[in-house]
Amino acid sequence: MSELHNLFLPCPRGLEPALAAEMQALESPTLRTGKEVPSGVPARGTLEDVMRLNLHSRIASRVLLRLGHAPVEQADDVYRLALKMPWERWFAPDQTLRVDVTADHSPLESLHFAALRAKDGLCDRFRMRGMERPDVDREQPDVRVHLHLSATEALLYLDTSGEPLFKRGWRTAHGEAPLKENLAAGLLALSGWTPQAVLFDPLCGAGTLVVEAAQMACNLAPGLGRGFGFERLRGFGAQAWEDIRQAALAARRAAQAPIFAADIDPRMVELTRANAQRAGVEAVVQVKQGDVMDAVPPIQLQPGQAGHLVTNPPYAERIEAKGREAEEFLPRLGDVLKQRFTGWNAALLLADLQADRALRLKPARRHVVYNGPIECRLFTFQLVAGRPPRKTAAGAGAGD
Numbered sequence: 001m002s003e004l005h006n007l008f009l010p011c012p013r014g015l016e017p018a019l020a021a022e023m024q025a026l027e028s029p030t031l032r033t034g035k036e037v038p039s040g041v042p043a044r045g046t047l048e049d050v051m052r053l054n055l056h057s058r059i060a061s062r063v064l065l066r067l068g069h070a071p072v073e074q075a076d077d078v079y080r081l082a083l084k085m086p087w088e089r090w091f092a093p094d095q096t097l098r099v100d101v102t103a104d105h106s107p108l109e110s111l112h113f114a115a116l117r118a119k120d121g122l123c124d125r126f127r128m129r130g131m132e133r134p135d136v137d138r139e140q141p142d143v144r145v146h147l148h149l150s151a152t153e154a155l156l157y158l159d160t161s162g163e164p165l166f167k168r169g170w171r172t173a174h175g176e177a178p179l180k181e182n183l184a185a186g187l188l189a190l191s192g193w194t195p196q197a198v199l200f201d202p203l204c205g206a207g208t209l210v211v212e213a214a215q216m217a218c219n220l221a222p223g224l225g226r227g228f229g230f231e232r233l234r235g236f237g238a239q240a241w242e243d244i245r246q247a248a249l250a251a252r253r254a255a256q257a258p259i260f261a262a263d264i265d266p267r268m269v270e271l272t273r274a275n276a277q278r279a280g281v282e283a284v285v286q287v288k289q290g291d292v293m294d295a296v297p298p299i300q301l302q303p304g305q306a307g308h309l310v311t312n313p314p315y316a317e318r319i320e321a322k323g324r325e326a327e328e329f330l331p332r333l334g335d336v337l338k339q340r341f342t343g344w345n346a347a348l349l350l351a352d353l354q355a356d357r358a359l360r361l362k363p364a365r366r367h368v369v370y371n372g373p374i375e376c377r378l379f380t381f382q383l384v385a386g387r388p389p390r391k392t393a394a395g396a397g398a399g400d
């Protein structure tokens with residue numbers, strides 16, 4: 001268990017520093033967090049670190065364990081690499097598998113064919129040792145192998161997560177345009193909210209932001225309600241895993257500050273309640289129906305206490321149908337923030353990269369983040385009393 005492995009934790013673009021900070025906060029003496037690269041963070045760590053990262057990371061999409069890499073010019077290079085990897089150390093030939101592939105400027109013409117050659121090399125490795133060839137199961141594989149093709153290299157990983165980590169196991173149905181759970185957690189980190197502060201999402205949809213925050217406030221590990229790929233791999237000690245889970249369960253604490261949510265749609269209010277309940281935090285999240293245009297601070301802040309309004313308003317095209325209302329949505333929201341939320345901090349995720357102009361507010365920061373393939377900005381604002389409304393001039397540069 002003390003052997004160190006090369007790891008890679010992919011995450012939504014824009015959240016790499018927040019993921020690296022989260023990894024360091026685990027305070028594992030054996031985990032070495034590397035320098036972040038676009039869409040992920042490399043690390044070195046033990047198999048216990050792999051288990052801990054899977055259980056505790058809110059921002060990573062997966063925890064990949066690198067088995068090997070080699071220069072690649074053609075698909076057969078992938079086959080030869082896969083043939084050399086010690087797959088039998090990690091799983092048995094009667095377990096089913098699936099090979100996924102990602103690429104970044106790969107010279108190979110067909111990624112699908114490259115994945116097929118990886119699978120052939122893996123299967124031939126078992127066959128050459130007198131064993132059965134593992135079967136492929138795309139739906140519910142026991143083992144997931146991840147092939148990444150860069151401009152010059154093929155990298156083969158074991159996916160120790162199985163289902164992606166943003167699937168926490170608490171989501172019932174989802175509303176319109178829900179955030180992925182790991183993006184929501186990353187936005188909370190970028191917003192500056194901490195569990196000591198009051199949180200309010202007045203456009204909560206299915207409640208992703210508030211449920212993530214409530215679990216953080218209760219120090220409830222995100223992975224306690226789901227299983228992981230490594231549970232079907234060899235080498236991950238069952239007792240060590242049980243100890244890690246028990247320690248996480250024992251770390252639960254009471255939330256220090258309340259969390260509020262609202263939505264105009266009563267179905268979303270119910271959905272947020274149901275999700276909070278399944279996530280074990282229904283006592284922390286107070287949800288009610290309401291129009292954001294009528295919103296007021298849900299609580300008076302105590303001296304020294306911070307209040308954070310964090311939300312992702314509906315995209316312009318989704319309010320378009322309401323005609324003029326769509327155009328007026330952001331200016332009116334800006335007025336609500338300025339007039340009623342003095343002393344609060346606000347963070348708004350918007351796909352309109354210059355939405356601060358429509359809000360008529362000067363952002364403290366504009367974080368570049370991607371909601372799937374959509375480039376967005378998380379605008380953060382400090383709603384200070386007496387700050388003059390912003391004119392329509394261009395704001396600070398992207399990503400500052």
Ligand SMILES: C[S@@+](CC[C@H](N)C(=O)[O-])C[C@H]1O[C@@H](n2cnc3c(N)ncnc32)[C@H](O)[C@@H]1O
Nearest residue numbers: 178179203204205206208263264265291292314
């Ligand atoms: C993009 S969704 C939020 C998604 C949410 N973050 C999630 O992860 O599920 C925007 C939400 O704003 C709500 N909404 C639209 N107009 C509103 C208004 N005037 N007041 C309050 N909520 C509103 C919609 O019902 C929708 O649930």
